[in-house]
Amino acid sequence: MNGMANAIGMVELTSIARGIETSDFMVKAAQVELIRSSTVCPGKYIIIIAGDTGDVKASMAIRQGGESVVNTLLLPNAHPQLIPAISMTTQPPAGGAVGVLEFYSIASAITAADVAAKAANVTLIEVRIGYAIGGKGFVTLTGDVGAGREAVAAASRDAELLVGTSVIPRPAQQVFQSLL
Numbered sequence: 001m002n003g004m005a006n007a008i009g010m011v012e013l014t015s016i017a018r019g020i021e022t023s024d025f026m027v028k029a030a031q032v033e034l035i036r037s038s039t040v041c042p043g044k045y046i047i048i049i050a051g052d053t054g055d056v057k058a059s060m061a062i063r064q065g066g067e068s069v070v071n072t073l074l075l076p077n078a079h080p081q082l083i084p085a086i087s088m089t090t091q092p093p094a095g096g097a098v099g100v101l102e103f104y105s106i107a108s109a110i111t112a113a114d115v116a117a118k119a120a121n122v123t124l125i126e127v128r129i130g131y132a133i134g135g136k137g138f139v140t141l142t143g144d145v146g147a148g149r150e151a152v153a154a155a156s157r158d159a160e161l162l163v164g165t166s167v168i169p170r171p172a173q174q175v176f177q178s179l180l
Helices: 016-029 053-060 082-087 106-119 145-157 173-178
Strands: 007-013 033-040 044-051 069-075 097-103 123-129 137-143 162-168
Touching (some): 007 053, 016 033, 016 044, 033 082, 069 106, 082 123, 097 106, 106 123, 106 145, 137 145, 145 162
Antiparallel strands (some): 007 044, 033 044, 097 162, 123 137
């Protein structure tokens, strides 16, 4: 993806058929990269796109999903770590503390990951969305203990639909590996 890709857009729908159709319209509407287009529990469909802010806004303006759309998110200046964390392509350094933020909402998890990455010197491990977790979202990150606590606190401050958080100062190696 080009260096200008600094915006992320997300659409969550209650209909799988509408979701697939909407993702097609969104990708055709503007120069965006399709980061995720798939079903999520419980029977919903999620579309995540990235690109420059203008293209993502243009793509998000497509109202193809109609009444099936349950949630949308537009992050115009997303942290550079966010797309790799959503795509599960991050290679975080080992040995740091681990922070976890769990949400009832996928949009809240994506937003919190962005806030956390901007708030402190941490590496996002993953933004997990909806797979076999009842439509929830969660964020894992790593860094030194202070940065981990700072990032989790910042991301929790104005978070919507937060279930819980945790910061593990010295996670067992097996636990850290299980998050990768």
